[in-house]
Amino acid sequence: MARVDPTLWRDMMAYLRSRYASISRQWFEALEPIDLSSGLLVIATPSSVQRDYLQRKCIEQFNEAAQTSTGKLVGVRFITAEEAANYAAPSPAHSTVAAAAAVATTPTGIQKRLSDNGDHHDSPDQIVLSPDYSFDNFITGPNNQLAYAAAVAVANQPGNTYNPLFIHGGVGLGKTHLLQAICQQVLRERPQTSILYVSCDAFMNQFIECVQAGKMAEFRHRYRHVDLLVLDDIHFLGGGNRERSQEEFFHTFNELYQSSRQIVLSSDAPPADIPHLEERLVSRFNWGLVANVTKPHYETRVAILRAKARLRGIEVPDDVISFIATRVDSNARELEGAITTVIGHAALQSRAIDMELARAALGEPPSDGQTSQVTLQQIIDVVTRYYNVKLSDLQSRRRHKSVTEPRQVCMYLARQRTRFSLEEIGGYFGGRDHTTVMHSIRTVDDRCLTEPAFAQQVAHLDGQIAPA
Numbered sequence: 001m002a003r004v005d006p007t008l009w010r011d012m013m014a015y016l017r018s019r020y021a022s023i024s025r026q027w028f029e030a031l032e033p034i035d036l037s038s039g040l041l042v043i044a045t046p047s048s049v050q051r052d053y054l055q056r057k058c059i060e061q062f063n064e065a066a067q068t069s070t071g072k073l074v075g076v077r078f079i080t081a082e083e084a085a086n087y088a089a090p091s092p093a094h095s096t097v098a099a100a101a102a103v104a105t106t107p108t109g110i111q112k113r114l115s116d117n118g119d120h121h122d123s124p125d126q127i128v129l130s131p132d133y134s135f136d137n138f139i140t141g142p143n144n145q146l147a148y149a150a151a152v153a154v155a156n157q158p159g160n161t162y163n164p165l166f167i168h169g170g171v172g173l174g175k176t177h178l179l180q181a182i183c184q185q186v187l188r189e190r191p192q193t194s195i196l197y198v199s200c201d202a203f204m205n206q207f208i209e210c211v212q213a214g215k216m217a218e219f220r221h222r223y224r225h226v227d228l229l230v231l232d233d234i235h236f237l238g239g240g241n242r243e244r245s246q247e248e249f250f251h252t253f254n255e256l257y258q259s260s261r262q263i264v265l266s267s268d269a270p271p272a273d274i275p276h277l278e279e280r281l282v283s284r285f286n287w288g289l290v291a292n293v294t295k296p297h298y299e300t301r302v303a304i305l306r307a308k309a310r311l312r313g314i315e316v317p318d319d320v321i322s323f324i325a326t327r328v329d330s331n332a333r334e335l336e337g338a339i340t341t342v343i344g345h346a347a348l349q350s351r352a353i354d355m356e357l358a359r360a361a362l363g364e365p366p367s368d369g370q371t372s373q374v375t376l377q378q379i380i381d382v383v384t385r386y387y388n389v390k391l392s393d394l395q396s397r398r399r400h401k402s403v404t405e406p407r408q409v410c411m412y413l414a415r416q417r418t419r420f421s422l423e424e425i426g427g428y429f430g431g432r433d434h435t436t437v438m439h440s441i442r443t444v445d446d447r448c449l450t451e452p453a454f455a456q457q458v459a460h461l462d463g464q465i466a467p468a
């Protein structure tokens with residue numbers, strides 16, 4: 001075995017970090033180069049989940065980094081630390097074959113358990129677990145607390161707590177993340193458990209294929225003999241080909257349920273609201289626990305952004321975090337996209353992340369109160385007219401609701417529509433500090449999520465502020 005030159009390894013990591021900001025994850029630190037010989041670089045990962053993920057999702061980037069750093073045609077292969085203990089380097093005569101095989105190596109993990117269930121080919125439908133989608137990396141808040149707690153309970157005692165566990169909510173709110181976290185925790189704590197984790201789409205496609213190929217026995221064996229069945233985006237059961245798929249799923253469900261096997265489902269709507277879903281399925285989906293995930297509040301958004309930056313091992317200043325959390329209020333996926341964009345810009349330009357960079361990255365003009373399209377005065381005019389208060393009231397120390405609400409709305413709109421900083425806005429409204437402004441923004445934000453009438457009112461005011 002040939003030791004891997006530490007300088008080469010450092011070069012590779014630096015190359016990956018600079019080129020692929022989005023995949024420069026914290027757990028790259030835990031990778032260990034094992035061997036470089038016969039055109040093959042072997043890298044050990046702490047767990048099989050990480051091995052599978054890297055082998056499936058990051059192999060091209062690693063091959064590129066290895067080839068750039070060595071100047072040679074080097075292939076990369078990932079193995080677990082356990083496998084590394086018994087690893088024998090390929091003999092030089094077979095180097096090309098070994099390198100080619102390395103790239104084509106298929107991950108085991110969940111797939112292995114699937115093949116134990118009679119499926120001997122590597123189906124493209126199977127989802128690779130992302131090591132990032134763990135419970136540790138899941139940020140909780142009032143919007144997802146119940147779903148998170150239920151997922152943890154199910155992972156700790158599959159089949160014995162909530163069955164089925166049904167998690168529903170809009171896109172990008174962490175449903176898939178929780179489903180994968182359950183699989184990973186079960187895999188870790190009970191490696192013998194047979195798990196089947198597929199998208200509902202895949203379930204339906206496989207079903208149709210098996211019907212057409214006359215392989216229903218195989219299909220049933222596959223789905224009805226697992227300890228844990230995780231089906232993502234079950235609302236697709238209400239789509240095309242639904243009658244027979246629903247019928248099949250109904251029997252799958254019953255069989256698993258009766259033998260206390262765990263079922264976990266996610267959906268974009270609660271059971272009763274899934275269009276065209278048979279009544280008997282609706283009622284079964286309600287047998288266990290139905291948990292909702294909703295949009296994250298301001299504080300949770302800040303925590304998610306911090307966590308995503310930390311995962312990539314990158315420092316992002318607080319003002320940039322709060323800037324993104326204020327601008328992006330829809331879901332975690334969008335937050336992640338925004339911070340990835342900012343990190344990517346910084347990496348490309350080899351510069352530190354600051355407000356100027358963040359604004360440019362997110363397509364906002366540079367900070368300059370003068371050039372902003374909307375002026376503070378326009379916002380104040382609209383808000384004071386609506387609430388029938390005076391600017392001096394807003395700037396005063398008064399804390400009566402008749403004054404605090406318009407003041408908070410002003411601060412919120414000022415943040416949304418102008419380029420003024422939190423400090424500048426606070427200064428304008430009676431010398432308040434930036435934490436007060438942040439609190440106001442959060443309050444408005446939270447109320448918009450929970451009080452539709454208030455949200456409408458804010459939207460109405462926002463609509464009245466015309467750019468100058």
Ligand code: ADP
Binds near residue numbers: 170
């Ligand atoms: P969904 O399946 O509900 O559409 P995902 O689980 O795919 O959403 O989440 C989208 C992205 O946002 C993922 O990268 C996920 O890690 C991240 N994410 C969602 N919710 C959270 C959370 N509470 N904490 C950390 N990351 C989250």
Ligand code: MG
Binds near residue numbers: 175176177232
């Ligand atoms: Mg999903």
